[in-house]
Amino acid sequence: MGYEEIVEQFQKALEEDRLPHSWLFLGEDGLGKTSLCYALACIALGYKGSLKWEAANDLPRSILYRQVVTHSHPELHVLSLPITLDHIRSIKKRIVQTAFSLSWKVIILPRLDVLRHECVNALLKIVEDPPKKSLFLFTAVHSAFPATLLSRCCVYPLRPDDRGVFFSRLKILLDSLEISTDNTECSSPSFQDWLYTFTRGNIGKAVRLVSTGKVDLIQRTWNFLDRSFDEGPCLLPLELSGHLYQNIDLFQEIVFLWMFDKLSTYAQHQKRFLLLDRLLCSMQVWFQQAKAFHMDSSFFVQKIISNVGLISQKWAA
Numbered sequence: 001m002g003y004e005e006i007v008e009q010f011q012k013a014l015e016e017d018r019l020p021h022s023w024l025f026l027g028e029d030g031l032g033k034t035s036l037c038y039a040l041a042c043i044a045l046g047y048k049g050s051l052k053w054e055a056a057n058d059l060p061r062s063i064l065y066r067q068v069v070t071h072s073h074p075e076l077h078v079l080s081l082p083i084t085l086d087h088i089r090s091i092k093k094r095i096v097q098t099a100f101s102l103s104w105k106v107i108i109l110p111r112l113d114v115l116r117h118e119c120v121n122a123l124l125k126i127v128e129d130p131p132k133k134s135l136f137l138f139t140a141v142h143s144a145f146p147a148t149l150l151s152r153c154c155v156y157p158l159r160p161d162d163r164g165v166f167f168s169r170l171k172i173l174l175d176s177l178e179i180s181t182d183n184t185e186c187s188s189p190s191f192q193d194w195l196y197t198f199t200r201g202n203i204g205k206a207v208r209l210v211s212t213g214k215v216d217l218i219q220r221t222w223n224f225l226d227r228s229f230d231e232g233p234c235l236l237p238l239e240l241s242g243h244l245y246q247n248i249d250l251f252q253e254i255v256f257l258w259m260f261d262k263l264s265t266y267a268q269h270q271k272r273f274l275l276l277d278r279l280l281c282s283m284q285v286w287f288q289q290a291k292a293f294h295m296d297s298s299f300f301v302q303k304i305i306s307n308v309g310l311i312s313q314k315w316a317a
Contacts, residue, residue: 003036006156010040019044019104020154022127022136024112026143027158030204033139036158037108041068044104044135045075078108083115088122095131106135112149113140120145127152160201167192173207194219197261198254217243218254225258225308233309236302245297252287255304259283275314279307 006025013019023040025033042064049058059065067073077094079087095105115123127136127149136153143150161169198218199205209215220240228234236244244251259280266272283304290300 021130022153024138024153024155026140030202031158037137038068041106075103076106088119092126095134104133104135108137110139112138113142124149166201170206221254228305228309233306244301
C-alpha cells in the first residue's frame with residue numbers, strides 16, 4: 001500500500017470516529033516511515049490541508065508541522081533511541097499529563113524491532129488498554145517481535161515506489177528542499193535508470209544521494225565496475241581512486257549494490273550466479289578484514305576491482 005492510500009484510510013477512520021489506536025509501519029530506512037508518522041500526527045492534531053504529493057510543500061510550511069517535527073507540540077511525545085524501560089513506563093503518564101485539550105494524544109516510537117524484550121512487554125500492556133484518544137505510531141524495519149503486539153496494531157509494510165512514481169516524488173521532494181536539478185543529468189533516461197537501480201526505488205536514499213553531491217562519484221564508480229566486468233581487470237583512474245580511498249564505506253555500498261544487480265541479472269544462469277555469489281561472500285569478508293586490520297585502502301580498492309574483472313575470465317574457463 002502506498003503513502004497516499006494510508007493517509008486516506010487514516011483520514012477516513014478519523015472522520016468516522018473509528019480510528020485504531022496503534023499503527024505500525026514496516027520497511028527499510030529511507031522509505032518515509034518517520035515522515036508518514038509526522039504527517040499522520042498532524043492530521044490527528046488538526047491539520048486540514050491536502051497531503052497529496054502534488055501539495056507536498058504545503059504541510060512543511062504549517063506551524064503545526066514545525067511543532068511536530070521539532071517535538072514541541074504539547075499533545076505529542078516522540079521517543080528517541082535508545083529506548084529504555086523507564087521511557088516505556090512514562091508513556092501512559094505522559095499522555096495523561098499532556099491532556100491540555102480534547103485532541104488526540106500522539107506517541108511516535110521508532111524502531112520497534114530493536115526494543116529489548118522487557119520494553120516490548122511493558123509497551124504491550126499500554127497498547128492492550130490504551131488511554132482514551134491516544135494514538136501510537138510505530139516504525140520498524142521488520143516484524144520479528146511478539147505476535148501479541150502485532151495483533152494490536154494496524155500493520156502496513158512500506159515498499160519502494162515503482163519507477164514512474166519514484167521520479168515524480170523525487171522531483172517534488174528536491175524542489176521542496178530547494179535542490180535544483182535543472183543543470184544536472186537528472187532528467188536523462190540513462191541517469192534515471194542508473195539512479196533507480198542504485199537506490200532500488202528507495203526515495204529517501206535518492207534524496208540523500210542527490211543532495212550530498214556524490215552522484216557523479218558513485219555513477220563513475222558503477223560504470224567503472226561495469227567496464228572492468230566486461231573487459232577484465234583495469235586500473236582505476238587516479239582522480240577516481242583518490243576519492244574512493246577516502247570513502248571506503250561508500251565504496252562498499254556501491255560494490256554491494258552493483259553485485260546485487262548482477263546477481264539479479266544472472267539469476268537464471270546457475271554457473272554465473274554461483275560465481276557471483278561466491279565473490280560477494282568473499283567481498284563481505286574482505287571488507288570486514290579491511291576495517292578490522294586497517295588495510296591500505298589503495299591496495300584494497302584495487303583488489304576488489306581486479307576480482308570483479310576476473311569474473312568473466314572464470315566464466316570462459
